[in-house]
Amino acid sequence: MNIEVPAGALPSRKFRMTILYLAATAAAICLLFTYLDMSPSSFVVDFRFIVDLVQQMFPPNIALFWTKKTIFLSLIDTLSMAFLGTVCGGGIALFLAFFAATNTTPHPLVRLAVRTLLAMERSIPQLIVILVLLITVGIGPFAGVLTLVIGSVGMYSKFFADSIEQADKNTMESVESLGSTRLQTIRYAVLPQVMPSFVANLFYAFDYNLRAAIPLGVFGGGGIGFELAFANGLLHYKDVLAYTILIVVMITAMERISDWVRRSIITQPQLITK
Amino acid sequence: MGSSSKEFFRQEPPILDSKFLDWKFLEWKKSIAGQRGKQAVIALVLVLLVALTAWRCNVDVQSFITGINKGFPLVGMFFPPEWSGMADMLQPLGVTTVMAMAATILGMCLSLPCALAASSNIAPPVVRQVMRAFIALERGLPEIVQMLLLIAIFGLGAVPGLVALSFSSIGMLAKLLADAIEEIEPQMLEAVAGTGATRSQVIRYAVIPQILPALFANGLFRFEFNVRAGVILGAIGAGGIGYVMMTAMNSMDYQKACMATLLTLTLVFFSERISDFCRTRILDGGTPR
Numbered sequence: 066m067n068i069e070v071p072a073g074a075l076p077s078r079k080f081r082m083t084i085l086y087l088a089a090t091a092a093a094i095c096l097l098f099t100y101l102d103m104s105p106s107s108f109v110v111d112f113r114f115i116v117d118l119v120q121q122m123f124p125p126n127i128a129l130f131w132t133k134k135t136i137f138l139s140l141i142d143t144l145s146m147a148f149l150g151t152v153c154g155g156g157i158a159l160f161l162a163f164f165a166a167t168n169t170t171p172h173p174l175v176r177l178a179v180r181t182l183l184a185m186e187r188s189i190p191q192l193i194v195i196l197v198l199l200i201t202v203g204i205g206p207f208a209g210v211l212t213l214v215i216g217s218v219g220m221y222s223k224f225f226a227d228s229i230e231q232a233d234k235n236t237m238e239s240v241e242s243l244g245s246t247r248l249q250t251i252r253y254a255v256l257p258q259v260m261p262s263f264v265a266n267l268f269y270a271f272d273y274n275l276r277a278a279i280p281l282g283v284f285g286g287g288g289i290g291f292e293l294a295f296a297n298g299l300l301h302y303k304d305v306l307a308y309t310i311l312i313v314v315m316i317t318a319m320e321r322i323s324d325w326v327r328r329s330i331i332t333q334p335q336l337i338t339k
Numbered sequence: 340m341g342s343s344s345k346e347f348f349r350q351e352p353p354i355l356d357s358k359f360l361d362w363k364f365l366e367w368k369k370s371i372a373g374q375r376g377k378q379a380v381i382a383l384v385l386v387l388l389v390a391l392t393a394w395r396c397n398v399d400v401q402s403f404i405t406g407i408n409k410g411f412p413l414v415g416m417f418f419p420p421e422w423s424g425m426a427d428m429l430q431p432l433g434v435t436t437v438m439a440m441a442a443t444i445l446g447m448c449l450s451l452p453c454a455l456a457a458s459s460n461i462a463p464p465v466v467r468q469v470m471r472a473f474i475a476l477e478r479g480l481p482e483i484v485q486m487l488l489l490i491a492i493f494g495l496g497a498v499p500g501l502v503a504l505s506f507s508s509i510g511m512l513a514k515l516l517a518d519a520i521e522e523i524e525p526q527m528l529e530a531v532a533g534t535g536a537t538r539s540q541v542i543r544y545a546v547i548p549q550i551l552p553a554l555f556a557n558g559l560f561r562f563e564f565n566v567r568a569g570v571i572l573g574a575i576g577a578g579g580i581g582y583v584m585m586t587a588m589n590s591m592d593y594q595k596a597c598m599a600t601l602l603t604l605t606l607v608f609f610s611e612r613i614s615d616f617c618r619t620r621i622l623d624g625g626t627p628r
Contacts, residue, residue: 145392202406
């Protein structure tokens with residue numbers, strides 16, 4: 066009895082293909098390294114700098130936590146930036162999402178225009194937004210908040226629009242058959258369906274924004290990122306390590322808390338994965 | 340609310356006398372009132388938090404309005420973009436792209452062993468705990484903090500940016516992969532182990548084929564993120580298009596900054612499209628090869 070084995074399934078061929086893939090990956094990495102003018106040897110040569118830095122950093126200046134009162138205020142600033150950015154951005158994103166979804170948009174042209182604008186807005190780098198805002202509204206957390214709002218709107222209105230488009234059509238029809246206006250249909254048929262995924266995504270947005278708020282602080286947006294960059298500029302590495310510990314603890318703790326709150330608010334989180 | 344309505348329908352059809360209906364109506368009114376109360380509390384807490392945070396962030400309508408008034412002439416100064424500067428910017432653009440790509444590839448390669456060591460059905464508990472703690476640390480450390488520290492080690496240039504991006508890629512990818520590995524059904528591992536396979540053979544034939552799609556899909560998503568993060572790291576000293584943008588803004592050369600923004604916009608847009616396209620193909624087509 067002869068069994069035809071496709072050539073691609075032969076073990077030797079498969080093995081050769083695996084080797085080929087691995088070699089291609091290795092070659093790609095090497096090429097990219099040479100393009101960036103980096104040699105792996107620099108990791109070894111620079112190793113004494115690592116030892117130097119670690120020696121300068123230890124022990125971390127933990128005393129900063131109780132000698133410097135403003136440190137916790139700047140932590141709260143960073144948290145507030147992320148929170149405001151998430152709430153305002155999420156609200157605006159939800160509003161725009163109804164215009165960008167096929168089943169709720171007033172006109173297909175409106176949908177096209179809103180979708181195009183959002184796609185463009187999503188691609189604008191955060192760096193240029195914060196740099197422009199620092200000039201217009203001035204240095205401080207407010208510029209950071211506005212940057213986060215702009216970023217969240219671009220990112221999440223697409224998510225929300227997609228989830229609105231997936232909303233159950235029968236529910237909408239049954240509400241419409243009662244003679245509801247478009248707004249009432251949205252309120253009683255669409256909103257209850259998208260709300261769980263909306264809230265769950267907002268919690269993820271908060272985590273993301275909290276991480277994004279730190280670089281914004283470095284550029285002048287205030288908060289803990291600003292303090293960190295300031296200490297780093299003064300080469301006070303013991304302070305830098307203390308701030309770093311604080312940031313890691315804050316981000317990890319907020320992730321846990323937002324996970325817990327999300328679970329307790331929504332029994333079944335429905336996430337939109339892209 | 341969903342579960343209670345399900346229970347209601349699962350019950351035997353009740354005898355619909357007026358007493359029963361009255362009772363049901365009262366129950367319904369009570370549950371609605373309870374929901375309203377809960378919603379009111381949530382709304383109140385939200386309003387309070389927004390007010391508090393707005394006060395901390397110096398949210399000021401006045402400065403917002405003056406900002407808009409100042410913003411339009413400023414944005415007007417961005418146009419027309421300085422097209423002649425485009426040729427010089429292609430190299431920094433390439434550096435940013437390559438940095439993101441190399442960081443993604445490195446992160447994907449390194450996250451695989453980390454994920455194996457962090458999953459309960461492969462690694463011994465002690466190794467798992469240590470690895471999970473390491474991954475949590477990586478996830479809690481923003482790229483920018485790593486970047487500031489790495490600049491002190493490697494100096495300015497693409498190397499610290501690459502290292503920072505690959506480290507944070509490991510943090511994200513390894514966690515997702517470890518969760519995916521822990522969800523593999525134990526019967527599969529037992530079936531392969533039952534043929535007399537060693538531990539490494541179990542990993543090769545039972546674990547890796549199952550997580551490869553997840554690895555590639557998440558890696559592509561991470562590439563998109565790394566491009567965005569690479570622009571920001573560039574401004575701090577990793578070079579690339581972010582640095583060009585930052586220096587142009589600092590020297591008030593807005594038209595040059597506009598050109599850099601346009602190039603970055605194109606890069607981000609296409610990286611998003613490419614990673615979206617590849618991801619849907621991988622996730623729909625099962626295994627990536």
